[in-house]
Amino acid sequence: MWIKTIKGLGIFLTFSLLLINCQTIQTALENALQSISLTDFKANIQTLSSDEFGGRAPATPGEEKTVNFLQQKFAELGLKPGNGDSYFQEVPMLAMKVEPTAKLRVFKKPTTLEFNFSQDFMAWTLRGVEESGFDQADLVFVGYGIVAPEYNWNDYEGVDVKDKVVIILINDPGFETNDPNLFNGKAMTYYGRWTYKFEEAARQGAKGALIIHETAPAAYPWEVVQNSWGGTNYTLASEDNNMSRCAVEGWLSLEASQKILETAGLNYADLKQKATQPGFKGFSLVLQASLHFKNDVSHVTSRNVAALYEGGERADEVIIFTSHWDHFGTDPSLEGDNIFNGALDNATGTAGLIELARAFTNLKQKPKRSFLFLAVTGEEQGLLGSQYYATHPLFPLAKTVAVINIDSLNIWGPMKDITVIGYGLSQLDQYVEEEASKEGRQVNPDPTPERGSFYRSDHFSFAKQGVPAIYFSPGVDHVVHGKKWGLEQRDKYLAANYHKPSDEFDPNWDLSGAIQDLQLIFKIAYRLSEEATFPNWNEGTEFKHLRDQMMGIND
Structure with missing residues (x-):
């Protein structure tokens, strides 16, 4: 009988010690939580x-x-x-900081369009160079600028963009269509981010990459673009001095983009709708553009x-x-x-x-x-x-x-x-x-x-x-x-x-x-x-x- 009593007492003490330990830990956690001031x-x-x-x-x-x-x-x-x-x-x-007097000029004889830094476009280079730009470069529209094998999507297929300037839509096709079977539907994928679009343009050999800004698909107004890229820009240093990046990266305001596309005889809304369709391929706008700026690096x-x-x-x-x-x-x-x-x-x-x-x-x-x-x-x-x-x-x-x-x-x-x-x-x-x-x-x-x-x-x-x-x-x-x-x-x-x-x-x-x-x-x-x-x-x-x-x- 006394053996059973001792065993029972041991179990009780063990349980009590565990309970006390749990209470002690809980009290310590509560004290820590309350210290958040x-x-x-x-x-x-x-x-x-x-x-x-x-x-x-x-x-x-x-x-x-x-x-x-x-x-x-x-x-x-x-x-x-x-x-x-x-x-x-x-x-x-x-x-790096770009001189704010830079002008973007778009040509289609006999027409020349001129756009102002900040008001109409933002541009910069991540290359560690004191000057950058492009001269009489062909403009190519590449839709959303996406190469995504898992979605069977390639906006660059069959189009040569080497040493040319690509114009790109922000976000991805799923946003515009709200089709849950297209990319991730309304939810943006990484392919919709500006970071990806500039990276992909560089991989394709483009000289420049300009993204068309729209408030809804970008998720912020043009003023945010101006403030975010209008001052000093930073990038991680690399062994090649970032020469693998495009010579120019930037944004176009919606108004400037519409003027450029109209000069090419295209309607922005129609073009955007076509770019959401599977099988879309990029094409030349039959326009040229020039942009040069000094870069304080x-x-x-x-x-x-x-x-x-x-x-x-x-x-x-x-x-x-x-x-x-x-x-x-x-x-x-x-x-x-x-x-x-x-x-x-x-x-x-x-x-x-x-x-x-x-x-x-x-x-x-x-x-x-x-x-x-x-x-x-x-x-x-x-x-x-x-x-x-x-x-x-x-x-x-x-x-x-x-x-x-x-x-x-x-x-x-x-x-x-x-x-x-x-x-x-x-x-x-x-x-x-x-x-x-x-x-x-x-x-x-x-x-x-x-x-x-x-x-x-x-x-x-x-x-x-x-x-x-x-x-x-x-x-x-x-x-x-x-x-x-x-x-x-x-x-x-x-x-x-x-x-x-x-x-x-x-x-x-x-x-x-x-x-x-x-x-x-x-x-x-x-x-x-x-x-x-x-x-x-x-x-x-x-x-x-x-x-x-x-x-x-x-x-």
Whole structure:
């Protein structure tokens, strides 16, 4: 009898100890969550987006202030340098600025059309040269400028564009037709992004590539194009001085494009409709064009900021938080307010990194895995800092569990939902769903997939290498005002403030929703840190074979 009693007592004590341990862990997690400080979060957004930081452009005094500020904050929280004994990863770049007096001229005897820089077109070169352009180059319309074997699509088939200038539609055929069987329907694929179109034009041997701008398929108005490419442009430095790129890359305003096509005897709307049809082939416009500009070019070094919170028994396995610290700096040519403060985009996300670091350093017991807090440069110029890290990783990608990207946090208050850009692509969805459900929140995909957000922020640089990555975006179903109101706030910001000097800190922002999202992200990341598994991409996604190869998984 006494043996049974002792056994029963042992089971009871074991169960009690497990219960106490669980309660202790839960209490520690709650304490860490509560350490995410609204006051500090708000203050750091204000500092990063202040005029003193000058718009945080790479390789400017604004960068110096920004990266030193972040280093100080991470060091104060007890995080270690993420790159040996340094908090910085140097990113070699070329910085280039085109003279704004450049003119684009289009010829069809006896007619000559002349277009003005900024008003009618934006153009630049990513080549490290002091002058660039083209002279009497043939213009070729190549539809959407896509070569996609998996969709049986090739806009360049049968057309010679070597040393010619291609004119390209933005987005992809699925957007225009809304046909779910054409590409990805309304949702943009990578083939719809301007980055892809310039890359493909260069592969085809084109001398220049000009994309026709339309607000809806581009997802932003012409003013955003002017602000995004009108100042200093940056690209990663390369061994060939980027001579493999087109001599000229740029945008045409819709009005300028229509004039050019009318001169060729073509109607823009009819041409666009034809370009959506399978089997469309590019063709010469029987027009020539000339454009020359001087290019102020210099080799510069920007920096990613990398701070490490080292884990316990599996410290060599790393979960990366990313957020870009950069914006567009200051444009002296603008009258009045000429500082692109980038408060929402992305001082909020950068300040959010600091708060997540604060939460993890407030845990009494270290997580099993490590965390890298990575504030990257050059996102606004084409994901440059994250691209550089992903191809020059400080920690092996095969030991990188996941990437969680934060770009523009919620400024509109608490939401009933959370948006995951890339929802449905990876096993990370399950973690988000389970943690969100505990809070009674819905997990939703991107409400505007036609804008191509999955390809427009830093998680994509890691996805291209095979690392599972997700990007959290604010929900839209406001607790008080509902979904319609939430979507309206997004659209208002995009129209009024996105990539404009007016993206400034507003003391009337309701940042409680951002804190809510940061706490959810913390819970998801903590769960990942305590497991031994490595999430993967879902079957059928374009990135899964890369992760499988990386992890040595056989088909």
